[in-house]
Amino acid sequence: MQLSRDDLLAAYRTMRTIREFESRVHAEAQAGRVPGSTHLYAGQEAVATGVCMALREGDTIASTHRGHGHCIAMGLDVGPMMAEILGKATGTCKGKGGSMHIADLEKGMLGANGIVGGGPPLVCGAALAAKTLGTGAVSVCFSGDGAVNQGTTAESLNLSMVWTLPVIFVVEDNGWGEATSAEFAVAGDIVERARGYGMPAVRVDGLSLTEVHEAAREAVGRAREGGGPSLLHVKTERFFGHFNGDVDTYRSEAWKAEQRANRDCILRFRAMATEAGLVAAEDLDSIDREVAALLDEAVRAARAAPEPDPARVLTTDVYVSYEGRL
Amino acid sequence: MPQKTFRAALNEALHQEMAADPRVVIFGEDITGGVGGDGEADAWGGAFGVSKGLLAKFGPERVLDTPISESAFVGAAAGAALMGLRPVVEIMFVDFIGVCLDQVMNQAAKFRYMFGGKARTPMVLRATFGAGARSASQHSQALYPIFTHIPGLKVVVPSNPADAKGLLIQAIRDDDPVIFLEHKMLYDTVGEVPDKPYVTPFGEARVVREGDDVTIVALGRMVGRAEEAARTLAAEGIQATILDPRTTSPLDADTILEFAEETGRVVVVDEANPRCGMAADIAALVAEEAFGALKAPILKVTPPHTPVPYAPSLEDAYLPDAARIAEAARRAARYQA
Secondary structure, X not given: OOOOHHHHHHHHHHHHHHHHHHHHHHHHHHOOOOOOOOOOOOOOHXXXXXXXXXXXXXXXXXXXXXOHHHHHHOOOOHHHHHHHHOOOOOOOOOOOXXXXXXXXXXXXXXXXXXXXXXXXXXXXXXXXXXXXXXXXXXXXXXXXXXXHHOHHHHHHHHHHHHOOOOEEEEEEEOOEEOOEEHHHHOOOOHHHHHHHOOOOEEEEEOOOHHHHHHHHHHHHHHHHOOOOOEEEEEEOOOOOOOOOOOOOOOOOHHHHHHHHHHOOHHHHHHHHHHHOOOOOHHHHHHHHHHHHHHHHHHHHHHHHOOOOOXXXXXXXXXXXXXXXXX | OOEEEHHHHHHHHHHHHHHHOOOEEEEEOOOOOOOOOOOOOOOOOOOXXXXXXXXXXXXXXXXXXXXXXXXXXXXXXXXXXXXXXXXXXXXXXXXXXXXXXXXXXXXXXOHHHHOOOOOOOOOEXXXXXXXXXXXXXOOOOOOHHHHHOXXXXXXXXXXXXXXXXXXXXXXXXXXXXXXXXXXXXXXXXXXXXXXXXXXXXXXXXXXXXXXXXXXXXXXXXXXXXXHHHHHHHHHOXXXXXXXXXXXXXXXXXXXXXXXXXXXXOEEEEOOOOOOOOHHHXXXXXXXXXXXXXXXXXXXXXXXXXXXXXXXXXXXXXXXXXXXXXXXXXXXXXXXXX
């Protein structure tokens, strides 16, 4: 299905927002203003964007430690996200979660996750809830090439088939689990693994927004119609190291320069969309300016925001109710 | 009042809560048993028969058998709870938490805090625990201290049929994740259990009996053994108070401290291993906050720091019994500084 001009502009805006957000987080971290660790999504924007465009209100996703892009693609506000990463009281999670735990259940974002392989069981549950309550919603599990070697992924592929759950497993294979290559760590073939469970599975070019979106649309449609789970093995690339502070010496400078020049999903999207005459370069340029202004304000507000007050909130939000000492 | 077994009391609680709330679903290994076979449906009703009859009443959409795949289905309970169901999942033996603790410890327990108070995770994880069934080291542990240590979880250890029903109903209605631990040697014990649904609140110890000479705090199956010890002690002229905290998180510190101060002599009985267990935790509470009232050292009665053994002679020696509890209570009651 051909994406409309509005769809293409919206997709570009989302990808551009993710890229700009990550470059600002990187700058804040370099300046020492980020208290903890962050894992930047830059380079993988087409995946979160292409998949989440196929979702509708009520659908849910589980994310990973590299979760900022998924949050933005699900419509979370970048202001509170930036404040969260800076450890501020105005953050998405009041400064209690940080980069690895940004969540907004109202928007179907069940959380970034600090545990590799934490998400697959959770989406089985979210999908079971949708099925039991008859909401028609689907649930997407974003995970990386690292997570495919966790038992939770194998168990969840099986359980989702056994229970015929409306789940889409999106394996974002950026080639590296921390500092160890997928080439070394992943035996066999991820698509074939899924097919071993009888699950429909395809390999997708994660640098192409339209290919990602088309594959996601098909899998989401199947899940929504009661056809059960699917797996997308999406080949993608990250621009930064594993975490902010990873000097990333395991990839050569020449390789990284070539990557940024030739394998940038946003540049590819620009070229595709403008050369085909679907959108004008000026439209994309004006989105760039709007996104930059949005992030200018997000960073300014996050820097200015107060830190959480331990006297008020250190021991709140542990339980809904608790008749005992904390 | 009607007499029911511990098992029947739990079964009744599940029936009543599933009837009352369509969001309550139950799943686990062999939770019905027999699925896919050509014989009896609901053949097991759970490995210990606690969920028997739910399938016929509520159907396979709400009573779901699972593969032997604890990480997937315990995590699914957490995800389902986030999205509006109230799942009750069963782990056959709490020892199996070793293969799925992440889903409890890092996911369900943490959602509310790390998401800044936005999440509710109303799930119940039921599991059997405890020694006595000659089941050896991987099917007999009393692991409630591990769960008690984790903020975000509530931990329930019922000692009798009436509490089992009221505490399970509270657990299902509770908006936080609850670990509900059923001692496998208590399933056939009988007690008075009201027919109607009722809740037994968390964080309220039961005063099992009152006596002026010594306070015995005991949990789960150890409560019955403490009562047996108290009868022996009474014949000797030593009157014991017995407290059953019923939940280790929240813990009713106020009641424990109140009776510790009244008697000045405290014995804590715990089926868990001694290091970092509930006995140590409760002893520390009393030492810190009732020190001035103490007339004797706080004594702990626990198994040794070993795995649970298999041979009957070894397992019987491993578990605290009434004689050991009585001996500790005598020492405490007669202690002169």
